[in-house]
Amino acid sequence: MHRLLIVDDLPLIADGLVELFASRTEWELEVRAVYTAADALRLMEQVKFNLVLTDIRMPEKDGLELLDDIRRLYPSCKVIFLTSYADFAYARRVLSGGGFEYILKTESDDTILRAVGKAIAELEQEYELKRKAVASEVRLMRMAPMLLQQYFVELLQHNRTVTDEEIGAKLREWDVRLRADAPLRVMIGRIDNWPHDDPGDRKLLQFAVGNIAEEHLRPLVELVSFPFEESKLVVLMQERSEERTAFAEAEGRSGEEADARPFAAVLAAAETMQRMCGDLLKLPVSVALSYAAVPWRELPALFHHLHSLLLGVWGAGEAVKLVDRFVAGLAPSQTQTAMSKTYAGNARKLALLRYYLELGERERFERLYRSMMAGSATHNAAGFYKLEMYHALASMFLSYLNLHPRVSTGFVVGELNKLTHVDSDLSWERMTQFFAHMAEVIFAGGGDEQPPSHHDVVRWIDDYIEHNLIRDLSIRTIADLVQLNPSYMSRLYKKTTGIALSEYVQKRRIDKAKELLKHSSHKVYEISEMVGYDSRLSFIRMFKHQTGVTPQEYRDM
Known part of the structure; x- marks a missing residue:
């Protein structure tokens, strides 16, 4: 108008x-x-x-x-x-x-x-x-949390040198109120048990835990929080400079003494967060919290230390609270370095194991699994490393069973519970035997004849697309949901169906648009939004490309 x-x-x-x-x-x-x-x-x-x-x-x-x-x-x-x-x-x-x-x-x-x-x-x-400019800004705003998460995860997992200038530029870009020239305290939270198997529900619960953590910590510190892996949350915290200075001047304290009061406040907030997650979300959440703040360059070492502590034998229970006095600048022991290199190599092998499991390549899976577990057995005494491997393997098998529920009928009562309830005293040999047995049952067909495993994945993807046309249906998003590599998932889908996944998404969106055009009174721009198009013009162009006519012409036919 x-x-x-x-x-x-x-x-x-x-x-x-x-x-x-x-x-x-x-x-x-x-x-x-x-x-x-x-x-x-x-x-x-x-x-x-x-x-x-x-x-x-x-x-x-x-x-x-x-x-x-x-x-x-x-x-x-x-x-x-x-x-x-x-x-x-x-x-x-x-x-x-x-x-x-x-x-x-x-x-x-x-x-x-x-x-x-x-x-x-x-x-x-x-x-x-202007609409495109606003839409672009909105997309950037939506992407900002993902880009921020990606940047910080890479920063924490890679021991690369970063400058104050680089960090400061990133913080300004995302409007994060942390300072590049001030130390940080780190907290890692882990959801110990999930009440539901739905991946979508898990993401929502992980998001809710992050909201509760921010609600209780933000009054005390400047912070940025982001999800890590499927069940963890990372919070980087920084005291407000004026509050620390005022406390130090009033008490005449410095150094570790100046850390004491703000740490106590953060620890109390973390305990409240744990209690609320249990009461409101019915989720046991364990936390690992650093006592002292460290410079940005020490973050990867501190993060690895806390992460290992959380996954160790002392952190194998439910809703535990771990406090660590990490000392910045100390080089890791030769044993820790060797374990880190071993686990980094196994992370790549785990991705291959998942690939062989999905394709039913039994011989290759067993050969790689035996090699990987034999090479890691020397670190059996390292409780956190053993549990890290246990969680990684359990996650792989849980993901497979979530996508192929009929396979679970091949297991005896209680076996599947071991995937979510870890026995910290389990020996490396028993752990190796347990997961080998899991693979054997899956390759044998779970005691029930069924189509090849990749058919279940494709059926799940098709069903998800059918009921979520309005959402982001990019290959990366769907791959995250089924916990597969995007390239592998794309090849698997096309090999099974004969059509590229992106083409199928467009086809289903246009088919749904046809149905709405013929059997509803919605306007064209409303239908474009209902089938997942941000731009009405993009919808019209794609519709005409697929059908040869515009949406209005199709409605008038």
């Missing part, structure tokens, strides 16, 4: 133009007329007009003075001048002052209509550009 204001000191002309535009149905126009520039300004201060058709020579204030006022009120308003004077000086002043068009009153009605139509087209184009 556009609003057109006609300004002319001759009512006969102004009212005649109102009638001219009232007879046109190709535009959605609300048309008003006034007879002085002063009346025009008073009306425009109350109602926004984006089109003005005005005379130039009028008593008290002429059209050029009115143009200056309109530019101040509505810079994007299109002002068309209609005059009886074919004066080049007037035309030049109109165009140089921001006027849209200069038309003589002696010209035909069609000329006036064409000028207004041209102005409307330009307004529509400007609106579309």
Whole structure:
């Protein structure tokens, strides 16, 4: 809907133009007329007009003075001048002052209509550009948490040198109120048991835990929090400089003593967070918290230390609280270094194991599994390392069983519980035998004939797409849900169905749009949103590409 204001000191002309535009149905126009520039300004201060058709020579204030006022009120308003004077000086002043068009009153009605139509087209184009800019900003805002999470996860997992300038630039980019020149305290939270098997429910619960943690910690510290892996939450905290300085000056303390009071407050908040997660979400959440704050360059070492502690024998229970006095700058022992390298290598092997499990490559799976477990057995005494491997393998098998529920019938009662309830005293040999048995049952078919495993994955994906057309259905998003590598999942889907996953998503969206166009009264732009398109124009282009006609033409057929 556009609003057109006609300004002319001759009512006969102004009212005649109102009638001219009232007879046109190709535009959605609300048309008003006034007879002085002063009346025009008073009306425009109350109602926004984006089109003005005005005379130039009028008593008290002429059209050029009115143009200056309109530019101040509505810079994007299109002002068309209609005059009886074919004066080049007037035309030049109109165009140089921001006027849209200069038309003589002696010209035909069609000329006036064409000028207004041209102005409307330009307004529509400007609106579309603004809409795309806003949509782009919204997408960036939605992506910001993911980009921030990716940056910090990489920072914590890689011992690479980062400068204060690089960190400061990233913090400003994402409007994070941490300082690059100040130390941080780290907390890692882990959800010990899940009440549901649905991956979507787990993500929501993980998000809820993050909200509870922020609610209780933010009054005390500046922070940034983000999910890590499937069941963990990382919080980076920084004391507000004015509060630390005031405390140190008032108490005459420094160094470790200055850490004591803020740490106690953070620890109390963490305990409250654990209690609320248990009461409200029915989730046991364990936490590992560093006593002292460390410089940014020490974060990877501190994070690895806390993560290992949380996964160790002391952190194998439910809703435990671990506090560690990590000392910055200490080099890891040779044993720790060896374990880190071993686990890093096994992480790559775990990805291959998942691949072989999904494809039913039994011989390759068993060969790789035996090699991996034999090479890791030397670290049997390291409780945290053993549990880290246990959790990684359990996660792989749980993911498989969630996608292939019929396979679970091949296990005896109690076996599957071991995937979620870890026995910290379990020996490396018994752990190796347990997961080998899990794989043997799966490759044997779980005691029940069933189609190849990849069919179950594809059926799950198809069902998810069918019920979530309005959501993000990118390959990476779906791969995250089924916990598969995006490239592998794409190949698996096309090999099974004969059609690329992205093509199938577009096809289902267009099919749903056809159904809505024929059997609902929703407008085209509403249908485009209902089937997952951010842009109405993108929807129209894709619909025409798929069907050969526009959505409206399809509805009218």
